[in-house]
Amino acid sequence: MDQVEKQRPVILMVDDDEKLLAAVRRTLSGCFEFVTHTDGHAALDWLAENRDRTDLIISDLVMPALDGISFLKQSARMAPSIHRVLLSGNVSSLSLREAINQAMVIRVLAKPVAVSVLKDAIERILNAEAAVKKTVAGPSAVMVNNAIDRADFHTVLQPRFRASDLGLCGAEVLCRMPTLEKEFGIDEIIESCQDNPVINRLGSQLMALMVDQAPRYSALLGDEANLAVNISAFSLKTPQFFELVIRFYEKMRMRGVKVSFEIPERQLVPNDLEMLANAARLRERAIPLVIDDFGSGNNSLDLLRQEVFAGIKLDRDLVRGTMTDFLDDAFVEWIAKVGSKLGLSVSAKGIESAKVAEKLQVYGITELQGFHLGAPIPLEQWEETAGMSLRASG
Known part of the structure; x- marks a missing residue:
């Protein structure tokens, strides 16, 4: 069982919507290992200890303790090589520029987000990353x-x-x-x-x-x-x-x-x-x-x-x-x-x-x-x- 756990990509997801986090864990646990938090500060503490095994970071825009863009900016400084995704129901052009330029966000997904859409986005990001690292022989x-x-x-x-x-x-x-x-x-x-x-x-x-x-x-x-x-x-x-x-x-x-x-x-x-x-x-x-x-x-x-x-x-x-x-x-x-x-x-x-x-x-x-x-x-x-x-x- 431990070996299977290690093979699944590790996704850190921060959102104050407990129902969404529960649905994600329940539906996608067979594909990914989800570590979920409702508090951005707690998520950063976890990331500091686990950055080497984390494959993707997902954050909601609006959270009570630490807003999503601030969280993603801090996570970018802590673990710059890990891709970041922002969830938002409505994002201003100013916040969008900040997310791209300072938090280095590569995807912004519209909320409410279906679990199937989230799964598809995660797979696209991870597959693209794997394709860059892939070294098997191809056509010539x-x-x-x-x-x-x-x-x-x-x-x-x-x-x-x-x-x-x-x-x-x-x-x-x-x-x-x-x-x-x-x-x-x-x-x-x-x-x-x-x-x-x-x-x-x-x-x-x-x-x-x-x-x-x-x-x-x-x-x-x-x-x-x-x-x-x-x-x-x-x-x-x-x-x-x-x-x-x-x-x-x-x-x-x-x-x-x-x-x-x-x-x-x-x-x-x-x-x-x-x-x-x-x-x-x-x-x-x-x-x-x-x-x-x-x-x-x-x-x-x-x-x-x-x-x-x-x-x-x-x-x-x-x-x-x-x-x-x-x-x-x-x-x-x-x-x-x-x-x-x-x-x-x-x-x-x-x-x-x-x-x-x-x-x-x-x-x-x-x-x-x-x-x-x-x-x-x-x-x-x-x-x-x-x-x-x-x-x-x-």
């Missing part, structure tokens, strides 16, 4: 190159929708590698070769495939034949690949298909002059370049100041957090306004429910994408579905 550029040699890759299309009326407005072309995906996720497969010449080879193969399929895209989507496709920052800075991108864009345009390119934020650095110069060249040619996974890194706002991007696509975890996290929700609402003022498209992926879609519509997001609206499917399957709809209506 050599594996990707071998998959290209075997032609063991194909594309799928994920539909994109206007936020205003949820009408179809295009699709994103995504790469799939069936054999490698038996062991690894597609994101980590692509990540493994993002700084290797093999990413250029994969990109050129996918663009050639898209040129061949362009007439089918046009027939399927008609006026909404607007396709988004990912490229890497490494590829954008390779002169030969950069010229290939321009030729590909023109070929698709002549075939009645508009293309925009997306680069993940984690690959972009605001002082990368070579990347910015080529991004500016694309903008001069009216070739849209979009920041993908916007809000997932530390360069979000600095990148917007470069004025070379046509739009942003919000990170899926950020979008998901709009329903439970004050920080994520406030940032998404604010960035939608900023994007509008700058003349940028602001799209969101990871739409998993109607409630998320409705909230983003209110915020003025331009475009929505996610499994709730439409999952990625092969071109052939989409064509068959469209054909069945036509036969049914005819």
Whole structure:
């Protein structure tokens, strides 16, 4: 029993709501070891003796003896490496800044908070921390190159929708590698070769495939034949690949298909002059370049100041957090306004429910994408579905 106890993450939770603490202990004791206090001073005394075995600290904002932000600020000085979460029914912008900048809070959860929501937030934080420490072998550029040699890759299309009326407005072309995906996720497969010449080879193969399929895209989507496709920052800075991108864009345009390119934020650095110069060249040619996974890194706002991007696509975890996290929700609402003022498209992926879609519509997001609206499917399957709809209506 003692060994099992040691294996469970230890969560220090401070809240004056005894019923919530009891529900948390009762419901989540099988997943985590909860140490709960209603008094912030007592919690700090416990933390001083147990900081080495504590994995997460959660605190209510309003408490009688010591308010939540003061408690979290003191815990940050005592144990700076332990993540902190603030619970609040209503938090002012001043308190929010204090929580972020001084208490180093990484999540703000809205109260009343369901135990299931709390569990999900805890697991996300701990899993993200574990992913940073994880050192197991993953996919490699050599594996990707071998998959290209075997032609063991194909594309799928994920539909994109206007936020205003949820009408179809295009699709994103995504790469799939069936054999490698038996062991690894597609994101980590692509990540493994993002700084290797093999990413250029994969990109050129996918663009050639898209040129061949362009007439089918046009027939399927008609006026909404607007396709988004990912490229890497490494590829954008390779002169030969950069010229290939321009030729590909023109070929698709002549075939009645508009293309925009997306680069993940984690690959972009605001002082990368070579990347910015080529991004500016694309903008001069009216070739849209979009920041993908916007809000997932530390360069979000600095990148917007470069004025070379046509739009942003919000990170899926950020979008998901709009329903439970004050920080994520406030940032998404604010960035939608900023994007509008700058003349940028602001799209969101990871739409998993109607409630998320409705909230983003209110915020003025331009475009929505996610499994709730439409999952990625092969071109052939989409064509068959469209054909069945036509036969049914005819």
